[in-house]
Amino acid sequence: MQLGVIGLGRMGQIVVDRTLAAGHDVVAFDLDEEAVATAADAGATPADSIDDLVERLGADKRIWLMVPAGEAVDVTLEELAPHLDGDDVVVDGGNSYFEDSVRRAESCPAAYLDCGTSGGPAGAELGFSLMVGGPQWAYDELEPVFDAVATGPDGHGRMGPAGSGHYVKMIHNGVEYALMQAYGEGFELLHEGRYDLDLESVASVWNNGAVIRSWLLELCEEAFREEGSDLGTVADRVEGGSTGTWTVQEGLEQEVPLPLIYTALSERFGSRADDGRFSRRLANRLRYGFGRHEVPRRE
Numbered sequence: 001m002q003l004g005v006i007g008l009g010r011m012g013q014i015v016v017d018r019t020l021a022a023g024h025d026v027v028a029f030d031l032d033e034e035a036v037a038t039a040a041d042a043g044a045t046p047a048d049s050i051d052d053l054v055e056r057l058g059a060d061k062r063i064w065l066m067v068p069a070g071e072a073v074d075v076t077l078e079e080l081a082p083h084l085d086g087d088d089v090v091v092d093g094g095n096s097y098f099e100d101s102v103r104r105a106e107s108c109p110a111a112y113l114d115c116g117t118s119g120g121p122a123g124a125e126l127g128f129s130l131m132v133g134g135p136q137w138a139y140d141e142l143e144p145v146f147d148a149v150a151t152g153p154d155g156h157g158r159m160g161p162a163g164s165g166h167y168v169k170m171i172h173n174g175v176e177y178a179l180m181q182a183y184g185e186g187f188e189l190l191h192e193g194r195y196d197l198d199l200e201s202v203a204s205v206w207n208n209g210a211v212i213r214s215w216l217l218e219l220c221e222e223a224f225r226e227e228g229s230d231l232g233t234v235a236d237r238v239e240g241g242s243t244g245t246w247t248v249q250e251g252l253e254q255e256v257p258l259p260l261i262y263t264a265l266s267e268r269f270g271s272r273a274d275d276g277r278f279s280r281r282l283a284n285r286l287r288y289g290f291g292r293h294e295v296p297r298r299e
């Protein structure tokens with residue numbers, strides 16, 4: 001299969017590498033020329049514009065967008081639209097708001113798949129978990145690419161119609177916030193509490209057979225190994241917040257109580273007051289662990 005990939009940052013480069021490694025052809029474009037050069041070094045055909053990319057793809061285009069959620073997706077789709085028809089498929093693998101994805105699926109001339117992507121840049125070796133919404137035929141058509149980008153055939157699934165993939169990913173992120181908050185509070189109490197503990201060792205023991213073992217807990221272990229039990233210079237400012245906000249808003253609309261996710265989100269907003277809370281500093285460092293998001297540090 002031939003896949004066009006637009007957006008070659010932390011996540012898009014992994015889509016390129018894994019698709020190439022599975023024996024498919026990739027045509028790659030990004031506004032950043034260096035990112036295009038990196039994709040070309042990996043074996044992709046470089047494109048210097050969206051027009052160039054679509055020309056190189058020929059008929060029955062399959063295109064994966066991995067640009068930041070929001071305006072960049074709309075701008076890219078506007079440029080692509082004149083080149084697309086109903087036999088083409090566009091996948092949005094970013095963290096788009098699900099209602100935007102429903103709107104885009106309605107207006108896009110191609111079949112549109114909203115694909116929630118989990119695993120982060122740190123998941124490159126293992127592959128991602130992909131939650132896909134949109135027409136069945138388009139999902140089936142892209143299956144070889146999903147097999148390659150995900151951990152394998154079990155690492156992706158069609159959730160339902162347009163919007164459902166990004167809906168499931170939005171709620172996944174709400175869960176992610178709450179889990180980070182729970183680990184943060186536990187390690188804060190261990191850090192402030194009665195014993196002088198080596199938190200890397202605690203996390204390591206927990207990761208070996210404990211009820212609460214998980215990848216996030218492995219990332220806690222990594223954070224304590226690399227930063228020390230006191231988290232060194234990691235600041236308590238936690239960035240991000242959009243997917244958690246959408247999840248809480250959806251909980252209110254559906255009248256489903258989400259006290260843990262709401263508290264975790266509030267903690268993030270509270271962290272911007274800089275009062276040095278350990279749990280917030282761990283959440284800050286964990287976002288680097290899975291997402292390679294920049295770590296704000298204190299002086």
Ligand SMILES: NC(=O)C1=CN([C@@H]2O[C@H](COP(=O)(O)OP(=O)(O)OC[C@H]3O[C@@H](n4cnc5c(N)ncnc54)[C@H](O)[C@@H]3O)[C@@H](O)[C@H]2O)C=CC1
Pocket residue numbers: 006007008009010011012029030031032035066067068069072075076093094095096117118119120121290291292
């Ligand atoms: N980093 C993470 O842990 C995860 C990120 N995501 C989502 O994946 C998407 C991409 O994220 P990252 O790769 O982390 O971001 P990134 O900032 O590393 O890369 C984005 C790339 O898109 C390019 N770009 C921006 N506007 C463009 C345009 N109009 N046309 C072409 N290229 C354009 C940028 O030059 C950059 O290379 C986002 O929606 C993000 O929320 C999803 C799951 C995990």
Ligand SMILES: O=C(CO)[C@H](O)[C@H](O)COP(=O)(O)O
Pocket residue numbers: 095117118119120173176239240241242243244287290291
């Ligand atoms: O989707 C992700 C992980 O699953 C991204 O890392 C996302 O950026 C996390 O959300 P936030 O930026 O609000 O922490």
